[in-house]
Amino acid sequence: MPIHEQNLIRPENIITNDELEIDGIDVSGHWSTFIESRVVTDYNEDIEDEIAALPGGANIHRCWQCGSCTNSCTVNEINPDFNPRFWIYLVRMGMEQELLRDKDIIWQCVSCNKCTYVCPRDVQPEGVMKALSHWLELKGHTPKSPSMHFDEEFSEQIFATGKIEESRIIRGFFRRTGQPLMQDWLLELVKRLIRHLPLKLLFTMGLANFVRPRTRNWSKAGAAIEEYVLERDLFKRKALGLGPESDDQGAAK
Amino acid sequence: MSDKNLKRVAYYPGCALEGTGHAYDRSTRALGKKLGLELVDVKDWNCCGAMEVKNIDPKIQTYLSSRVMSIASEDMGFDTVMAPCNGCYHNLKKAEYDLENDPENVAVTERLSKKAGHDAYKPGSIETIHALDWIKRSIGEDGIKERVKNSLKGIKVANYYGCMYTRPRHIFPEKDQGPGSESTLKPHFMDDLLQAAGAEIVDYPLKTACCGGAHTLSDSDTSTKLVTNLLEAADECGADVIATECPTCHSGLEMHQIRAETRFGKKTNSKIVYFTQLLGLALGLSARKVGIHENVSDSLKYFKEKGVA
Numbered sequence: 001m002p003i004h005e006q007n008l009i010r011p012e013n014i015i016t017n018d019e020l021e022i023d024g025i026d027v028s029g030h031w032s033t034f035i036e037s038r039v040v041t042d043y044n045e046d047i048e049d050e051i052a053a054l055p056g057g058a059n060i061h062r063c064w065q066c067g068s069c070t071n072s073c074t075v076n077e078i079n080p081d082f083n084p085r086f087w088i089y090l091v092r093m094g095m096e097q098e099l100l101r102d103k104d105i106i107w108q109c110v111s112c113n114k115c116t117y118v119c120p121r122d123v124q125p126e127g128v129m130k131a132l133s134h135w136l137e138l139k140g141h142t143p144k145s146p147s148m149h150f151d152e153e154f155s156e157q158i159f160a161t162g163k164i165e166e167s168r169i170i171r172g173f174f175r176r177t178g179q180p181l182m183q184d185w186l187l188e189l190v191k192r193l194i195r196h197l198p199l200k201l202l203f204t205m206g207l208a209n210f211v212r213p214r215t216r217n218w219s220k221a222g223a224a225i226e227e228y229v230l231e232r233d234l235f236k237r238k239a240l241g242l243g244p245e246s247d248d249q250g251a252a253k
Numbered sequence: 254m255s256d257k258n259l260k261r262v263a264y265y266p267g268c269a270l271e272g273t274g275h276a277y278d279r280s281t282r283a284l285g286k287k288l289g290l291e292l293v294d295v296k297d298w299n300c301c302g303a304m305e306v307k308n309i310d311p312k313i314q315t316y317l318s319s320r321v322m323s324i325a326s327e328d329m330g331f332d333t334v335m336a337p338c339n340g341c342y343h344n345l346k347k348a349e350y351d352l353e354n355d356p357e358n359v360a361v362t363e364r365l366s367k368k369a370g371h372d373a374y375k376p377g378s379i380e381t382i383h384a385l386d387w388i389k390r391s392i393g394e395d396g397i398k399e400r401v402k403n404s405l406k407g408i409k410v411a412n413y414y415g416c417m418y419t420r421p422r423h424i425f426p427e428k429d430q431g432p433g434s435e436s437t438l439k440p441h442f443m444d445d446l447l448q449a450a451g452a453e454i455v456d457y458p459l460k461t462a463c464c465g466g467a468h469t470l471s472d473s474d475t476s477t478k479l480v481t482n483l484l485e486a487a488d489e490c491g492a493d494v495i496a497t498e499c500p501t502c503h504s505g506l507e508m509h510q511i512r513a514e515t516r517f518g519k520k521t522n523s524k525i526v527y528f529t530q531l532l533g534l535a536l537g538l539s540a541r542k543v544g545i546h547e548n549v550s551d552s553l554k555y556f557k558e559k560g561v562a
Binding site: 074108110112113114116145146147148163167177185189215218223228232 | 268269271272273297298299300302303304305306307308309310311312313316317320361364365368369370371416417419420421422437462463465466467468470471472475476478479507508511512515516546547549551
């Protein structure tokens with residue numbers, strides 16, 4: 001439901017007793033509707049700095065809550081609960097528990113950059129969304145999202161060979177996320193594709209499954225990138241107050 | 254716009270054009286040949302980082318893109334590199350911008366370039382252009398009009414530009430500069446060129462809407478919804494063809510057109526065709542030369558009926 005149509009008081013905080021007597025007066029049913037008072041005491045004052053330390057989050061402090069990002073958002077149009085403006089607000093207020101209510105959809109940002117285009121304060125909300133989903137995963141609030149699995153599969157191929165090969169990406173991604181490769185629509189796509197393709201092209205595409213396309217003289221560049229990635233991982237974990245990755249709990253020090 | 258000589262430019266096809274976007278590569282090369290524009294492949298190029306590497310670390314993406322530009326300018330001596338893929342084009346433009354404006358990015362790029370054993374990219378040494386800029390600036394509408402053999406008359410086209418060609422605005426300093434320049438809000442280069450080739454351009458409101466390409470596989474239902482919206486809008490505008498200029502958008506539209514049909518029972522009619530294929534047909538290239546048979550949506554019969562194939 002769009003945020004402006006939601007009741008300010010959550011249903012779970014409204015209490016109605018079917019049978020209740022107070023000071024000898026029967027206030028059963030509607031008359032005993034109470035609003036549970038809500039006091040926020042668990043502000044997380046570090047969360048804004050933590051988001052700002054992750055790639056994409058650096059400008060979050062600039063936000064003045066105009067709402068242009070949510071207004072232009074591609075995903076918000078499909079799912080009104082996807083609300084970048086609101087999440088930026090919660091992060092800046094330190095309302096972690098409130099933010100965690102939406103933890104399972106934040107990764108769905110499609111990076112269309114409409115928000116960054118319209119933002120009058122250069123917050124770069126697209127980057128903030130990526131930093132947020134990264135933060136949720138690093139803190140252990142959510143498992144790795146399908147999107148992160150895809151990004152990792154993709155990036156690892158580039159770091160290893162300098163290039164990607166699409167069928168390898170598809171297979172690697174389905175393997176990582178435990179999905180069957182034989183998806184109905186994928187089969188239909190392949191069926192329609194091979195109807196017209198010349199044998200030669202099919203052969204080259206098939207061959208790419210066995211002989212990985214790679215950039216010549218890539219190994220040194222690949223190694224330099226891998227080294228940099230490890231360095232950044234350490235930096236990120238430190239900024240979020242996490243121990244090294246081998247620490248299974250991933251808990252704060 | 255620029256008077257730079259675009260008769261001979263460095264060509265950065267990128268990974269997609271070696272795979273699912275093969276028809277785009279094929280038609281771009283064929284078009285260049287037909288128009289007398291020479292394309293020289295960037296040697297030993299690598300992936301630009303697409304939309305994925307930036308989520309691991311944006312500065313690695315900057316480095317990956319800078320390596321391509323460095324090879325094209327330092328090793329090969331070009332001052333212009335043409336990338337037909339929106340993703341590649343976007344990332345190279347972004348690297349151009351970041352390396353001119355962000356010292357941290359420069360430091361990381363210099364460090365990685367040094368370790369990789371090649372010259373670091375020098376900001377300003379090379380300009381990245383899109384295939385649309387390439388045709389528009391070197392040949393232009395008038396040049397296309399002069400050369401048309403089979404007018405695209407009666408072919409109703411919705412032009413779809415996608416996200417990466419115009420957003421975010423700050424990495425495209427040459428856009429929104431008044432008459433003659435490209436608009437980031439309502440891009441028109443593809444409209445101009447295809448109209449010059451005789452096509453009937455429909456007023457398509459979703460030119461720069463998103464196809465969900467970043468989550469084509471990781472969040473397929475969202476992508477299918479977004480693409481269905483694009484396809485249904487094209488049908489409603491009366492378009493027969495959606496012209497594309499990005500391999501990710503193109504294969505996303507093809508793939509989710511099928512997925513919408515098989516999973517959600519939503520059938521749409523648009524044929525999805527690269528703008529280079531359409532221009533090629535108009536200039537008299539055969540359907541096979543521009544790779545019409547490599548597209549998933551079957552458009553050969555349609556183009557035969559219209560007398561251009």
